[in-house]
Amino acid sequence: MVENRKFVNKYNFAFIDEATKKEIRRKLLKAIAIPGYQVPYSSPEMPIARGWGTGGLHVTLAIIGPDDVFKIIDQGSDASVNACNLREFVQHMTQVKTTYDTGEATIIQTRHRITEEELKEGQIFVYQVPQPEPLRGVERYENRTRQMHGEADYAKMWVSLYESFVQHGDIMLGAGYPVMVDKRYIMAPSPIPKWDVPNLNQSKALHLFGAGREKRLYAVPPHTIVEPLEFEDVKFHPENFKGIPCYKTGYKKAFLDELYFDDGTQHYVVNDSNFLDKLLEKAAPVQHHNKYLNPSGS
Amino acid sequence: MIRNEDNWLLRVRDLTKIYGEPNENTLALTGPQFNSNQCPETDSIVACAGISFDLFPGEVLGIVGESGSGKSTVVRLLYFDMEKSAGEAMLRPYQDGQVNILDESNQKKRFIRNHLMGMVYQNPRDGLNFRFTSGGNIAEKLIMAGNLHVAQIRSRASRLLEKTEVPVQRMDDRPASFSGGMQQRVQISKAIANNPPLLFLDEVTTGLDVSVQARVLDLIRELQQDLGIAMIVVSHDLSVIRMLTDRTIVMKNGRIVESGLTDQILQDPQHAYSQLLVSSLL
Numbered sequence: 001m002v003e004n005r006k007f008v009n010k011y012n013f014a015f016i017d018e019a020t021k022k023e024i025r026r027k028l029l030k031a032i033a034i035p036g037y038q039v040p041y042s043s044p045e046m047p048i049a050r051g052w053g054t055g056g057l058h059v060t061l062a063i064i065g066p067d068d069v070f071k072i073i074d075q076g077s078d079a080s081v082n083a084c085n086l087r088e089f090v091q092h093m094t095q096v097k098t099t100y101d102t103g104e105a106t107i108i109q110t111r112h113r114i115t116e117e118e119l120k121e122g123q124i125f126v127y128q129v130p131q132p133e134p135l136r137g138v139e140r141y142e143n144r145t146r147q148m149h150g151e152a153d154y155a156k157m158w159v160s161l162y163e164s165f166v167q168h169g170d171i172m173l174g175a176g177y178p179v180m181v182d183k184r185y186i187m188a189p190s191p192i193p194k195w196d197v198p199n200l201n202q203s204k205a206l207h208l209f210g211a212g213r214e215k216r217l218y219a220v221p222p223h224t225i226v227e228p229l230e231f232e233d234v235k236f237h238p239e240n241f242k243g244i245p246c247y248k249t250g251y252k253k254a255f256l257d258e259l260y261f262d263d264g265t266q267h268y269v270v271n272d273s274n275f276l277d278k279l280l281e282k283a284a285p286v287q288h289h290n291k292y293l294n295p296s297g298s
Numbered sequence: 299m300i301r302n303e304d305n306w307l308l309r310v311r312d313l314t315k316i317y318g319e320p321n322e323n324t325l326a327l328t329g330p331q332f333n334s335n336q337c338p339e340t341d342s343i344v345a346c347a348g349i350s351f352d353l354f355p356g357e358v359l360g361i362v363g364e365s366g367s368g369k370s371t372v373v374r375l376l377y378f379d380m381e382k383s384a385g386e387a388m389l390r391p392y393q394d395g396q397v398n399i400l401d402e403s404n405q406k407k408r409f410i411r412n413h414l415m416g417m418v419y420q421n422p423r424d425g426l427n428f429r430f431t432s433g434g435n436i437a438e439k440l441i442m443a444g445n446l447h448v449a450q451i452r453s454r455a456s457r458l459l460e461k462t463e464v465p466v467q468r469m470d471d472r473p474a475s476f477s478g479g480m481q482q483r484v485q486i487s488k489a490i491a492n493n494p495p496l497l498f499l500d501e502v503t504t505g506l507d508v509s510v511q512a513r514v515l516d517l518i519r520e521l522q523q524d525l526g527i528a529m530i531v532v533s534h535d536l537s538v539i540r541m542l543t544d545r546t547i548v549m550k551n552g553r554i555v556e557s558g559l560t561d562q563i564l565q566d567p568q569h570a571y572s573q574l575l576v577s578s579l580l
Contacts, residue, residue, distance in 0.1 A: 151405050155442040159427075162441070163434045165448060166470050232447040 014061040015093040020044050024062035024217070028208060031219035036181030037149070038132050043215040053086055054212025056109050056128030060090060063124065063208075064107060070098045071105035076113040076255070076271040083111070100274050103285070112175065114196040116254050116275035117285045119205035121222065127190040129211035132218065134178040134188040154186055157229070165234050177236070180227045181220060189226075195238040195255040198290035200226040238292045246270045249279040253293055306352040306390065307528050308376070308496060313349040313385035315371050318342030328551065330571060335368070335552040345371040346552045349385070355495065356526040360543035360560060362533060362575065368552040369532045373498040375400070376530070377417045378407045389414060391495055412442040416489030416527075420501035422481035425488065426473050432459070432484045433469040439491040458487035462517055479510035483517065490521060497529045503538055515541055536575065540564055548572045 012018065020042060027041040046054045064070065070090055074083035078100045086109065091098050099105050102117040109126040119125060135145040138156040148154065157178065164172045175191035179200065189197055190209060200207060200220055207220040220226060228236035245252050247259075247267040254275060256268040270276040278285040287293065316324065324337040328344045335344045346368035353359050361369040374380050376387055378400075386398035391414050399410055419425040426435050436455040445451055456466045462483040464476075473481045482502060489497055499518065503511040519542060522529060531542050539546055539560060546563050548556040548571065556569040567573045 147404075151408065153405075153408065155438050156427075158441045158446065159430055159434050159438045162437045162448060162451065163430055166431060166433060166452075234448045 011093055013066075013094060014064055014090075015046075016044060016058070016061050021062045024058055027217050028059065028062065028219065031208070031217045032206070032221050034185075035220055035224050036185030036187040036218060038216040038218045040215055041217050043212050046212070047089070048086075051130065051213040053082060053111060053128040055210030055214075055217070056111070056126050056212075057086060057090075057210075058212060059126045059208045059210040059217065060107060060109050061093070063126075064090070064094055064096060066094065066096060068094075068096050068106045069104055070094075070096050070107050070109070071100065071102065071274075072098075072109040073113060073115065073273070074111040076116075076257075077273045079273060100277070102274050112191045112193075113255075113272065114192055114199050114288075116270070116272035116287060117278070118288045119199075119203055121204045123205040125203075125205050125207045127192075127207065127209045129188070129190040129209045129216075130213070131176075132188055132209065132211040132214050132216040134176075134186050149185060152184065157186060161229060161231070161234075165231075171230075171234065171236070178229050180229060182224050183227075186229070187218060187220075187226075193239055193255060194228075194236070197226075197228050197236075198238065198292050199288040201290065202226075241268070244268050246276070246279075248276065251279055253287065303352075305354055306395075307355045307357075308353040308390070309388045309395065310352075310372075310376070311350045311386050313372060313375060313387065314347045314383045315345040315368075315375055315380065316342055316347070316383045317345060320344070329553045330550040330555050333551065335366070344368075344552045346375075346549070349554060351547060351554075351557065353496070353528055353530065355390075356522075356528055357545065358522060358529045358531060358543045360531045360533065360539040360546040361549060362536065362539050362546060363549035364534060364575075367549040369534075369549050370500050371552075372549075373417070373500050373530055373532055377415060377498055378411060379417075389496070408442070412439065413492055414494050414496060416491075416494045416497045418482070418485050418489050418497070418499045418502050420504050422473060422478070422485050425485040426481065428472060428474045430472070431470045432464065432473050432476070432487075435473065435484060436488050436491050439488050443492045454491070455487070458491060459484070461521075462487045463513070477510075479506055479514060482506065482510075482514055486514075486517065486521070490525070490527065493525065495528060497527045499529060499531045499533075501533055502531075503533070503535065518542060536564065548575065 023042055027039045031039045046057055072083045072087045074080040087098055102115045107124045111128045133145055135148055135157055138160050139145050161171050175193055176188050177194050177197050178186050179189050181187045189200060202223055204222055206222055209218045230236040241256050243252055246269050248269055251270055254270045257271045259267045259269055275285055319340055320342040321340050323339055324342055325347055327337055328335050349372055363369045375382050382400050387400050388395040389399050392399060392410055433455045436458055437451045440451050456469055459466050459469055464480055464483050473484050503514055533539055543560045546560040547554050550571045556572045564576055567576045
């Protein structure tokens with residue numbers, strides 16, 4: 001009997017059908033060609049609800065090939081629920097190799113963190129973006145924000161920073177600090193902490209952003225200028241951990257999580273789980289270089 | 299100041315705004331002689347048509363007329379709040395007055411608006427963003443002109459508020475908590491923040507009580523004398539026009555019916571409508 005091979009696999013490689021993948025890739029190319037510009041895309045149905053990482057998943061599944069090595073983190077951790085489930089799904093649909101090792105991965109999907117370890121040429125960093133529109137806080141209408149981006153009319157955004165400084169003595173923006181990409185578009189870097197924002201500047205890796213619920217893709221190509229918005233006299237600064245060390249490794253120059261033990265004592269631990277593991281194994285991982293992490297400019 | 303023909307600051311020619319779909323008879327069938335600005339054939343509304351005038355540096359021009367006469371439309375067209383139907387306007391400081399500013403791209407219009415013009419609306423809610431503080435509102439104008447230094451923005455904003463007699467300690471309060479007169483003065487500070495050569499005032503004192511009106515008018519006159527800003531003052535109130543302006547245009551049904559020196563128009567109005575307007579002064 002001739003075996004019907006067409007339906008041996010229940011799903012196409014990487015779940016999404018080829019025509020839709022092609023559409024997403026085409027939109028990604030456009031996004032890379034115009035750094036920081038939000039490109040509308042189809043945002044097809046996925047087996048998870050929109051707003052739970054579908055944007056990142058669309059990007060990953062559209063670009064992944066059988067030879068890729070896939071890593072996924074959620075708030076810096078390889079082991080949290082969102083990361084585990086999406087890793088399992090991607091692995092199931094593609095049979096690619098998965099890893100925890102930042103250096104080994106070719107595609108790293110993330111929710112709300114950039115890895116502490118420096119990214120290399122050829123790596124692709126995929127973000128799950130909840131709100132792609134940085135101007136949403138100052139302008140609620142989509143047609144107006146698109147026009148503002150088109151004409152680089154960003155005064156309202158700047159006034160909101162000014163207002164924040166006047167009322168609180170500092171620019172009170174935490175995660176998702178708005179950045180200017182390639183001196184043209186203001187972009188929401190997804191809710192990464194301010195600590196990670198400088199690492200987008202002149203990054204060697206390609207950064208792709210997918211907002212599934214909002215149906216937008218955007219990108220920061222390698223070696224692109226990405227500057228946090230700041231005034232001439234009121235500057236951007238990352239989170240300050242005041243020299244507190246990680247309680248496990250004693251490491252000071254990394255983004256830290258605050259922990260409370262059962263006895264009520266407060267401890268800090270390196271947030272990036274793979275970076276923490278490497279520190280514990282004395283592997284000496286190479287960190288990003290930026291002027292906030294290495295003020296002397298080294 | 300020398301005021302010869304070629305020294306104009308703003309030159310407006312045949313400015314026209316029509317709502318709806320006009321036909322070739324629309325302009326001929328509307329206007330003061332028909333006492334209507336609605337075309338009987340097409341029902342289109344002629345908000346203003348054939349408006350031409352020159353404004354000279356430092357001069358104050360008044361536009362009077364009853365409500366619906368198109369006077370606000372004229373300044374809103376010139377401040378790019380609306381799209382014109384036809385006509386041109388040249389502004390001397392912008393490319394030496396060689397180009398029609400009404401045909402420029404949005405980006406260039408915004409440059410002109412932020413660097414060369416200021417506008418004070420009748421309703422402060424049109425000119426101010428009530429979600430920002432009064433300082434923030436002034437900052438918006440300064441930021442749009444490229445100033446990104448907080449300390450400089452704040453010192454400039456406090457000087458402007460001082461000049462317009464708004465208590466500086468209220469700089470970081472929202473204009474929503476201000477009185478109407480104060481809101482209007484914040485709006486004036488914002489409008490003159492970048493030292494524009496041209497300022498539009500659209501019914502600025504309407505709705506304010508008489509003593510506040512007098513102070514706002516005093517302020518405008520002072521600014522005009524100190525800074526030499528050219529102004530176009532729109533009002534239906536002849537005493538405002540008398541107090542502020544050198545020259546006046548009288549509008550009715552979207553057309554200019556009379557123009558000349560303010561004193562002359564008030565003393566010796568020629569057109570029937572101007573006569574009615576002057577004689578109905580309380």
